[in-house]
Amino acid sequence: MSSLPTTIADELSITLGNLADAATGTVTPTLRIGVTGLSRAGKTIFITALIHNLLTGARLPGFPPMAEGRLIGARLAEHPDNATPRFAYENHLAALTGHPPAWPESTRRISQLRLTLRYQSARWLRSQLGISTLNLDIVDYPGEWLLDLPLLTKSYAEWSAEALALARRPARAAEAKDFLDALSHIDPAREADEVTAETLATSFTHYLRTSRGDARALSTLPPGRFLMPGDLEGSPALTFAPLPPPAATPRHASLYAMLERRYEAYKSVVVRPFFRDHFARLDRQIVLVDALRALNAGPEAVADLETALTSVLACFRQGASNPISRLFTRRIDRILFAATKADLLHHTSHPRLEAILNRLVANAARRAKFAGAETRSLAIAAIRATHEGTVKDNGETLHTIIGTPENGQRLGEVVYDGETEIALFPGDLPENPDSLFKTADSTPHLNFLRFLPPANLPVSETGDPVFPYIRLDRALDFLVGDKMQ
Numbered sequence: 001m002s003s004l005p006t007t008i009a010d011e012l013s014i015t016l017g018n019l020a021d022a023a024t025g026t027v028t029p030t031l032r033i034g035v036t037g038l039s040r041a042g043k044t045i046f047i048t049a050l051i052h053n054l055l056t057g058a059r060l061p062g063f064p065p066m067a068e069g070r071l072i073g074a075r076l077a078e079h080p081d082n083a084t085p086r087f088a089y090e091n092h093l094a095a096l097t098g099h100p101p102a103w104p105e106s107t108r109r110i111s112q113l114r115l116t117l118r119y120q121s122a123r124w125l126r127s128q129l130g131i132s133t134l135n136l137d138i139v140d141y142p143g144e145w146l147l148d149l150p151l152l153t154k155s156y157a158e159w160s161a162e163a164l165a166l167a168r169r170p171a172r173a174a175e176a177k178d179f180l181d182a183l184s185h186i187d188p189a190r191e192a193d194e195v196t197a198e199t200l201a202t203s204f205t206h207y208l209r210t211s212r213g214d215a216r217a218l219s220t221l222p223p224g225r226f227l228m229p230g231d232l233e234g235s236p237a238l239t240f241a242p243l244p245p246p247a248a249t250p251r252h253a254s255l256y257a258m259l260e261r262r263y264e265a266y267k268s269v270v271v272r273p274f275f276r277d278h279f280a281r282l283d284r285q286i287v288l289v290d291a292l293r294a295l296n297a298g299p300e301a302v303a304d305l306e307t308a309l310t311s312v313l314a315c316f317r318q319g320a321s322n323p324i325s326r327l328f329t330r331r332i333d334r335i336l337f338a339a340t341k342a343d344l345l346h347h348t349s350h351p352r353l354e355a356i357l358n359r360l361v362a363n364a365a366r367r368a369k370f371a372g373a374e375t376r377s378l379a380i381a382a383i384r385a386t387h388e389g390t391v392k393d394n395g396e397t398l399h400t401i402i403g404t405p406e407n408g409q410r411l412g413e414v415v416y417d418g419e420t421e422i423a424l425f426p427g428d429l430p431e432n433p434d435s436l437f438k439t440a441d442s443t444p445h446l447n448f449l450r451f452l453p454p455a456n457l458p459v460s461e462t463g464d465p466v467f468p469y470i471r472l473d474r475a476l477d478f479l480v481g482d483k484m485q
Ligand code: GDP
Pocket: 037, 038, 039, 040, 041, 042, 043, 044, 045, 046, 103, 104, 105, 106, 107, 340, 341, 342, 343, 344, 380, 381, 382, 383, 384, 385, 386, 450, 451
């Protein structure tokens, strides 16, 4: 049975939360920015670089409050929310500035951090009133969790039917085989037992996670916590899997009935609180997309990424079809789509990367705009791991990127050792993004490797390391600039 999408208690809780925000807001206005994206899209690096640039007063020419000298300073504020872990900024920075530098651990659960910005308003009247202050709450959470929104209106039988139909598709045959084999030995009407539930949940989770591997890069089917469990790893709330419908109405003690109860519990104990306590309180959102990883894996992965992004972005749509719409007492008014790791391409290819990003989010963006949110797309690199060069090949000049591939990265027959710097021609992105969604023959040959983070960073006048970036300043401006006028 499908449970009600919202409850009066939910609405009350959000209203009270927002009232509390508004009450503190009379002292210092607060802007809550959500940072999301599927696993390894670049959330951790984006947030770490953003905070570091603001705290150290880095050069940000595309961010007017900084470029015009109006930003007086930024500092980390006391953690505002006892129930949400703090974003581990210091640990992440330590990894990036270590000897040798390393990429920090990626986002695995929700976390949050508050920065307080002091600035001089650009408006005459406000600037006469003295220095202004803005709290910036940055909320980092796995995009996988947004996949769960449609579950709120789906019964266990409906979700099972969809999940099993997908698992039986030929494209997923290899990953889904073990799960489907396990399922074929089980009668849903049999007596419920914990071991069977666990076996099924484990092989279902394994199937979902292997689909996400680099080679396949098939994204993302709910339940989101099966892909990114956060603090629920191993919890009974995640011990369920889809089952085919039993021939007759299932008994209370049957396996089917047990898994159905678990599914309903997942919705009420895990999904709804996330949307109510975190998502519904965001003002703005950046959605990070690792389009290059999908391009590397081929057209199927690209089409799949589009599907996943459309379901992720459905959450930003307001209206009758969105089961949490009623919960929005505040509304997300800006959404930034960012294609990350643009440093894996020469800058001459960035317009094409932005065109691909636009194509990937086209459906979703149209809907979000319809709901009154302003959207923008940018190709960014929060931390550049490469610089640019050119090589001559048969009289032709090729634009390359130069950096050190991670140990074990492979290009054809060559396996890199994590120490050798190379110049790489990643290939040309197509002029027409549509070709990337078609057959393998129509896609160009592209090479995107994982590079080590930059070493020997330059140091600012204040002695802080300076991370090179691409358009991070413009991303910041879209998210915050208008609030610091
Ligand atoms: P998350 O799962 O979204 O938190 O992803 P991370 O921020 O941890 O990023 C995943 C990986 O992508 C990192 O370990 C890096 O290898 C790579 N990465 C992230 N941002 C950049 C970037 O700006 N440039 C490059 N070259 N690689 C990046």
